[in-house]
Amino acid sequence: MRLNVPKKRIFKVGTPFTRVWHDNPFLTGSLQSLTTLPETKKRKEFLNPFFSKAAIVRVEPSLHRRKLRLFLDTLQQQASSATSTSASPGKEDSSEQQQQGSGVVDFFLGFRCLTADTIMDYCFQQDLNALSEPGFRSETVEAFIAGFDLALVATYFPNFFAVLNGVIFRLSEGVRRKYFAPVYGFQTMQKLAEERLVHLEKNPNCASKTKLPTMFDAMLAPDVAKGQVTPSRHDMIADGCLMIAAGTDTTANVLGTVLWNVTQNPDVEAKLVQELKKGMTDREVVLSSVELEGQGFEYLRAVVKEGLRLAYGVPGTIPRRVPKEGAMLGGRFIPGGTIVSAGIYLQNTDAATFPDPFKFDPQRWLCDAETHAKRDRQMLSFSRGSRACIGINLAYATLHLTVAHLFRRFDIKTTGYTTEHDMEWNDRFVPVPNGRIKGLVKVREE
Numbered sequence: 001m002r003l004n005v006p007k008k009r010i011f012k013v014g015t016p017f018t019r020v021w022h023d024n025p026f027l028t029g030s031l032q033s034l035t036t037l038p039e040t041k042k043r044k045e046f047l048n049p050f051f052s053k054a055a056i057v058r059v060e061p062s063l064h065r066r067k068l069r070l071f072l073d074t075l076q077q078q079a080s081s082a083t084s085t086s087a088s089p090g091k092e093d094s095s096e097q098q099q100q101g102s103g104v105v106d107f108f109l110g111f112r113c114l115t116a117d118t119i120m121d122y123c124f125q126q127d128l129n130a131l132s133e134p135g136f137r138s139e140t141v142e143a144f145i146a147g148f149d150l151a152l153v154a155t156y157f158p159n160f161f162a163v164l165n166g167v168i169f170r171l172s173e174g175v176r177r178k179y180f181a182p183v184y185g186f187q188t189m190q191k192l193a194e195e196r197l198v199h200l201e202k203n204p205n206c207a208s209k210t211k212l213p214t215m216f217d218a219m220l221a222p223d224v225a226k227g228q229v230t231p232s233r234h235d236m237i238a239d240g241c242l243m244i245a246a247g248t249d250t251t252a253n254v255l256g257t258v259l260w261n262v263t264q265n266p267d268v269e270a271k272l273v274q275e276l277k278k279g280m281t282d283r284e285v286v287l288s289s290v291e292l293e294g295q296g297f298e299y300l301r302a303v304v305k306e307g308l309r310l311a312y313g314v315p316g317t318i319p320r321r322v323p324k325e326g327a328m329l330g331g332r333f334i335p336g337g338t339i340v341s342a343g344i345y346l347q348n349t350d351a352a353t354f355p356d357p358f359k360f361d362p363q364r365w366l367c368d369a370e371t372h373a374k375r376d377r378q379m380l381s382f383s384r385g386s387r388a389c390i391g392i393n394l395a396y397a398t399l400h401l402t403v404a405h406l407f408r409r410f411d412i413k414t415t416g417y418t419t420e421h422d423m424e425w426n427d428r429f430v431p432v433p434n435g436r437i438k439g440l441v442k443v444r445e446e
């Protein structure tokens with residue numbers, strides 16, 4: 001039952017509405033698969049400190065800003081090597097163009113390489129080196145992307161999905177890779193998480209040398225006095241897969257939404273660039289996310305917030321089971337065990353809270369405190385309550401840093417390289433667009 005009203009009752013701290021989970025060979029055992037609050041709380045005792053704001057800020061210089069520099073340097077090379085003849089709007093294969101130094105960049109892939117490398121480096125202290133692949137064409141990232149083709153099958157036809165996996169798992173790696181890319185994508189995530197865990201088990205002190213623990217370090221060193229128990233190996237690997245699956249596309253989608261909408265709205269772009277030029281006088285300097293969350297970057301934050309709203313996070317259902325005694329929802333009694341859901345898409349486009357809801361209008365976030373709080377409460381992009389997104393701080397840091405430096409340094413033209421149709425999306429658990437957002441990159445004039 002899809003409900004648009006009682007999200008405050010369902011998505012709150014200590015909610016009696018439990019997560020619904022269908023068995024899945026990759027993610028069962030992970031935080032996301034835990035349905036009851038006590039078991040969720042136990043796992044979060046390990047994970048929450050790792051994803052806290054303080055923890056993210058602490059690693060930022062060696063993580064985000066390093067990855068961001070790599071990303072920006074690649075764009076810089078593209079912009080510098082562009083020739084006047086090679087980049088013409090409407091050419092079909094802009095990834096090829098990108099390799100030839102035409103100045104056209106496949107941002108769909110670029111953003112995913114950035115988010116995948118950032119998340120993996122943060123969680124495992126080891127990334128895919130995807131940002132260094134020519135044209136951002138990382139085979140592993142492409143396999144992750146293909147993985148979403150199976151997400152809906154896994155959600156709506158879990159039994160068929162289990163049988164399918166059983167069959168595909170028996171095939172050789174080469175065959176899986178060639179003919180079953182979505183499954184191969186998930187298997188790749190599983191393998192990477194496992195490799196990292198094995199490495200840590202064999203080298204228990206390696207994190208203390210770098211002072212940057214991975215998410216597994218906390219789990220491998222439980223606080224026995226607090227009654228903590230290391231999750232099983234299988235469950236830790238599932239958590240590793242979960243972080244890549246949950247954080248890569250979601251964050252990259254917001255970046256794509258922002259890039260498209262800003263470049264399609266000259267007034268918005270002019271305002272954003274004006275603010276960035278004022279706050280970032282030297283365009284080569286990389287600021288911290290804390291600086292970008294301070295005074296002088298209000299419009300930047302409004303742009304990111306509006307991008308989050310219209311990227312829809314997980315747009316379809318985020319299902320919850322009604323507690324066994326039943327519940328009154330929207331003035332009706334709903335029997336216990338019924339599966340209900342409030343879709344993020346419906347919440348984020350509620351016309352009563354967001355007038356002209358499909359318009360990309362960062363200005364709507366620059367309002368009085370009461371209206372801002374009301375709009376903020378209505379947004380469900382990261383979900384809310386006990387099962388809200390655990391990666392919200394990592395996501396915000398990535399978004400503020402990337403949007404600020406991307407638009408400060410580069411003038412990007414998407415018209416002629418990306419169409420409205422490319423940007424229309426389908427629900428594959430996350431929104432998957434028809435095409436890929438591409439743009440011609442030039443260094444912005446001072």
Ligand code: HEM
Nearest residue numbers: 031032246247250251313318381382383387389390391395
């Ligand atoms: C803009 C980026 C992101 C958006 C919009 C987003 C959105 C969401 C949403 C809506 C949920 C709840 C899903 C549900 O209830 O079924 C969720 C859960 C989750 N997210 Fe995110 N997410 C983002 C980034 C990240 C990142 C960067 C990470 C970590 C690397 C992450 C890790 C998780 C995890 C582990 C859960 C499961 C929490 C639980 O089961 O209690 N997310 N996210």
